[in-house]
Amino acid sequence: MTGTRIRWAAAFGVAAAVSALLAASGWLAPPASHLTVAREPAGCTILQAENERSGAPTTLRLLSLPGGVTRRVSQAGYWINAMGYSAAQNVVYGVADGTRAGRYHGAHAVRIDAAGVVTDLGVIGRAGAPKPVWSPVTGATAGAVDGARWYVRQGSDLYTVDIDPAGADYLRVVHRTSLRPVSLAIGVDDFAVDPADGLLYGVSATSRGDSSVVTLDPASGKVAVVPGLRFPEGGAYGSVVLAPGAIYATANQAGRRSATFRLPRDGSGPATEVATGPPLVSGDAAGCLAEPPARPPTTSPPPTTPPGQSSPPPTTPPGQSSEPPPPRTETPSPEPSPEPPPPPPPVEQPVVLPPAPVPAPTPPAVVTPPPSTPAPSPPPPAPPTTHHARPEEKTEPVAQDTGRRRTQEKRRWGLTALILVLGGGAAAAHGRRHR
Template sequence: MDGVTRAAATAAVAGLVGASALLAPMTARAAESCLVVQAETGSYGKSKLRWLDVGSGTTSRVTEPGYRLNALGYSATRDLVFGVAEGLSRGAHAVTIDRDGRTQDLGPITRAGNRLPVWSPVAGVTAGAIGGNSWYLLRNGTLYTVDLTPGERYLRVIKTVFLRPITLAHDVNDFAYHNGLLYGVSTTWRGKGAVITIDPASGKVREAEDARFPPADIYGSVVLARDGALYAMANRIGGRSVLYRLDRGGQVTQVLSGPPLAGSDAAGCLTAPPEPPKPEPPKPTPIPTPTPTPTSSPSPTPTPTPTPTQTPTLSPSSTPSPKPSPTPTSSPSPTSTPPSPTPSPSPKVVPPPAPIPAKPSRGAAPKERKASAQSDPHARTKEKRRWGLTALVLILGGGAAAGAVRRAR
């Protein structure tokens, strides 16, 4: 590799992991959480999927997808992991894996313009990563670009690039995408665990001088975390599989180890799942302002409607007849009887309306008669007059009789 190429690769990786004099030495910081989906394959059979937080080394889920998977890539816009399933009809099929571990077979990956059925040109790929709508797949130094844009070219190979130098690109078994470049680990006799960058547009491969993992046969899984750390899984080193972390200071630390693997591949970091919308706090029930109980004014006792006292119609006072002057005693005329004075007509008395009679009582009858006599003063006047006239007739008659007796003698 010439000096210019090596310097360019070093600058690219320095920007990624901070391998520069300004950043080193620096105190190792606590790793940030980074959830990845890792396919792990034994010597034979199908793969297992492990949901692994590479920052802490903890596993949250293990599933069996039913495929032998490789070349995983994560599409953040779709929140899906794409992988290549081997051993199916017409070669490699595209398979999606969702956050819950459900898989879906999308059919064979073919070249754009070909009609089905066609054998997939990407069978046997060993590395995969997604950038935007491009899925980059690598096999034996040849880089394929698969279109993920919905439409006629969906899951079709739209570009093929041969990587150079092949001495660095031949044994790259996984990479991660960042800012237009692919970051991987070369395990060739020349690479020996060196971090390399691949330009997918030109196929140019560059090696970084100060970013290197321990030598191993195969680094099957490579993931770039958000904090700039690069994680790589050695499938077999010292009889075990080991996950390493290369931090921004260029320091390599072991995260975890396990049984040796025949194959591995990983994709991530998965974006944090959207938080469910927080339920709106219940609106406080407005406390009703207590309406002051109106002080009930005592209902005015209804004034009893007075029964109208029927004012008795006053009868005009009758003019009393003048009392007759006493007649002087004289020799009575033998024959003439003075005419009875004609009583003056009594004015018509309008009696007041009779009150509603109460139930008569036997004991009340005399009082009623007495009351009726007292209530008619004119009747008494008439009676007195009659008695006065009677007395006058008797006196005159007696005098006449006495005179007749004297004459008879």
């Protein structure tokens, strides 16, 4: 190979290595792979305050979005507006301008917990005032919470209220910002904060706003229209919340009803109606609320291992990594066949004999005088020759051994012997005659 070919081969090798490195790092991937995949927006549950007529108690409702299912929570004894949800405290703060008995001299702060219980926290005064009796936020219509700051709009001013329970200025106005231009600001009846940019998003219903989505900067007070995001014309939008991927706003009066609309934040489509309700004089909303905690599993005693079965394997202690075992079908394993028990030790068993037959009683011997010519006595019968069965020995009854008994036995044996002798002699004499 020539030097030129060697140089070209080296150049191609370097190019191939660089291409492989770029492909592995993703620089050579097609442009479409860098785009974020669009996902279906997640749901959101909000708390709505509805005032159907001036001075009437506020009705609190939970609205599930995007489904639009609503349910009544309670009827508060206050005229509530400008609500904001504190995720850290899991409560909603609101401005109450009065009760059924009448209006307050200065607006009060109320707290609404997860169960819908409303608590009056007193007058919202200025920071540093020893005993506030007047509130600058009286008549506020828009509110939102960002951390420990509660933003409240009243007229063309944006007030910041401290809601840190441990702070010295808890529920006191710590800052005021003038909103400009006023022609956009005064038409915003509710807003929601976006933690990503720190701006407040609302709907301006003025002639200049024309139901467009606007942003309010808490730091500078600047109000600006968001291009391409607009809700249907329907008067004041008293409830505004931000959900993942969408803005939800409720028009207080859309004809003879109120209507809640969903508007994609990326401008990919127009606002669509998701829920309706009665026409409102004023209203407000706060959310998205935290989901209720899952019910802890019922603690049950560990299962008792039946006798003869192996106990389950021990659980891996916390902090130790352990790969989960592969799924398996629970099949009871066959129990091992038990070993045969060892033979019992030999026990000497007593020999059991068959019961002996009861002997027949021996008739008493009758003594007769010997005849003059006694007949020959037949020979005694031969013993049996059968080999299949052995004659059983008769067990003689045990009699009382007395002298009289022995004497009777001797007499019977003597008489028997005499009869045999006489019989034998007669037989011998008879044989001699016939010879």
